[in-house]
Amino acid sequence: MTKKTETDGLAKLVESVLANYREHGRLIKVGVSDQINREAVIEVVHKLQALVFPGFFSQKPVRQDSLAYHVGDLLESVRHDLTKQTERAFRQQQAAKKISGAPVVINSFLERLPSVRNLLAADVEAAYDGDPAAFNHDEIILSYPGVFAITVNRLAHELYLLGVPLIPRMMTEHAHNQTGIDIHPGATIGHHFFIDHGTGIVIGETTVIGNHVKMYQGVTLGALSTRGGHLLDGVKRHPTIEDHVTIYSGASILGGATVVGEGVVIGSNAFITRSIPEKTKVSVKNTELKFMFDKRDEPAPETLQDEFWDWVI
Amino acid sequence: MTKKTETDGLAKLVESVLANYREHGRLIKVGVSDQINREAVIEVVHKLQALVFPGFFSQKPVRQDSLAYHVGDLLESVRHDLTKQTERAFRQQQAAKKISGAPVVINSFLERLPSVRNLLAADVEAAYDGDPAAFNHDEIILSYPGVFAITVNRLAHELYLLGVPLIPRMMTEHAHNQTGIDIHPGATIGHHFFIDHGTGIVIGETTVIGNHVKMYQGVTLGALSTRGGHLLDGVKRHPTIEDHVTIYSGASILGGATVVGEGVVIGSNAFITRSIPEKTKVSVKNTELKFMFDKRDEPAPETLQDEFWDWVI
């Protein structure tokens, strides 16, 4: 292509893209001087992680004599950046009345940090107690995806409760990208919460989880029906899980009226759509397997009905 | 270790590594002046995302009066980088005849951007309509992993159709890393496509999906058999999904001859290997659960056969 052809070609491309922009107003953010900045939100997440677990993720060592400065610097940085992004979020949602309240909202959020840390301390203990493969607490804090996910979620949940739009979900979707664990910031989660492995977990917005709950990869705490779309806003659509429940891999528990009672154990791959009384163990009944020993022989199927509970707690 | 020992030690290590390089020719790219650059491809993906959703992901605001320059600059940058990587991809595949055609191929690709945006506009609408938890369109564009995955896939698919090697798959595997959603760039997908949650979804190369299709985490649209290995190149191995189909979490639909008819709903964890007539609802029959109420008592098993459709749409 000649240079002129190239320039003409580019001009045509630009024109066709601009024309398409005009057709789809929802897909552009132009002329918005304060567009919420996703990178800035992710940066805040990592500074909050550094505040929650000081010294674990720093490039430079954190020293006792300078600890107050380190903390003050991080807190101020988070306060500034998060307030700015929150103002932008309110502005975008045309919640103009709220914009001036952003500093107070973020201050309230930061005042919650000690409470969030208390919960996370218990979560780390739960991880250590719940996983024989855990080498020590350092390993858990440094590398367990479940701990990263619950750290981000507890922080995002506080912002959600304070009515901050957009940002909580951006934070949890970042954690979802990193860990494969998808917990909506609206979910309410008690203390000593442990996710082991975690890839594929989905926990919906109106889920309520009690204390000392443990779950494995692929678990869904979800909604039964999305019929009604946005008429369902505000309605409880996701289940309630009471204290001391264990949910094995691949299980699904669905429905806003579904309550899993205290001490219940849900077996792998169970599909639950109604409430379970306390202290019950629930497993999939038909775990029958079919065996074929050799393709050429008469298949000698041998069915095997495992008692899940002979083998598992 | 003394310094001399260290140097000798290093020399020995280098020698053993180089010797091993000579044993495995396929694992090295040495002397290739134009090795395809994965980071450059990922950079292109993010610039294309900025072209598709201008202003959402920028560090600086995008202004109306400079929009044409912003778009022109992005388009030229993508055109230049993608053409270079495409030439390298052709060269690597020893498709020498095609190298000179790379600029035309990439120009054709960029001319498809408006069509791709039209499809993505519908996908964003489908996400809003299909998810009661969606706060607004901004939240969907900024943070939904399903939207990121389909954005990358629609773009990669255009390159795939134009015969560009390697690059389409590199793009979709990047989206897979980010989202846990694994859609081969060869898959053909209609409009108003919505993936909710999405972790664990696998959609194979020769899958054909219609319009207004919705699916949840852990769904596989896969092949029945890989027997025959590369003899199967070009053969349809993955299913066809007609319009207005909903596929709940964990379901598997396998086979190149399998057609899921219009309006079908596939229940959670269903395993489908034959075609389903239109408007049918398919669920797993044996969702029987076994309950044990107390370990010390006589187990009083109570089986429960849920009608999946009593509860779900």
Next chain:
Amino acid sequence: MTKKTETDGLAKLVESVLANYREHGRLIKVGVSDQINREAVIEVVHKLQALVFPGFFSQKPVRQDSLAYHVGDLLESVRHDLTKQTERAFRQQQAAKKISGAPVVINSFLERLPSVRNLLAADVEAAYDGDPAAFNHDEIILSYPGVFAITVNRLAHELYLLGVPLIPRMMTEHAHNQTGIDIHPGATIGHHFFIDHGTGIVIGETTVIGNHVKMYQGVTLGALSTRGGHLLDGVKRHPTIEDHVTIYSGASILGGATVVGEGVVIGSNAFITRSIPEKTKVSVKNTELKFMFDKRDEPAPETLQDEFWDWVI
């Protein structure tokens, strides 16, 4: 808020955070001059990847005449950084006797690189043979998440065998973040190992896998019971998989005494808690589906019992 109020407010926040730090000693690493650096470990992973697959991931081309320098430079950089992080890991675990042994440990590790590459060469072959969608070996090395996961795991496993704490798990959890594939560095894996798709795979610490094993997304090789918590340290809790086994998506194989015999094929979603004799095919018996053709008519359920093996190898 006035500036004074802001400063007072910040001082109060700092004080409350510091007070909370004193309550939870395990959640802080302060005054530790040599905290293990997660970013440095991830950097080492990527340099090792460049050593294993030279030229594939470089920004600049790797040339034949400078190959020895390129390799020597990478090896020295890895040796230096990994030795430093290993010393820190030993120090943190209060394994003071071992700190001085870190250089020897890391030298032993680097001497294993050719052996690890031999295994990875076979893994790449297995990927090519096992996936009809694989365009060529380049595509596999550049973009297959299963290959990245097994690359990191084989390297981390060598460090695990050499008794290095923390670092192996940090490496594999990084690969887990990237790929959704969760393989503990303690797992022992034979040659020609292929993971296709892979999202959601979990392979436990004491798993033993033979040669020519292939598995799909969502497979769990796990423990039956975590009762006993850390009393189980050192006990084999995860299964043994013999040569030439194929495990389809979503299957779970649990238990330290469970042995899956040579040539066995485990069907999708099977749940295995006891040993399987060689050459057996195992599938879920009750794949019965229930069909409802029209909500208003009498439901005409039609059950369908698929023979999994009619359809799959």
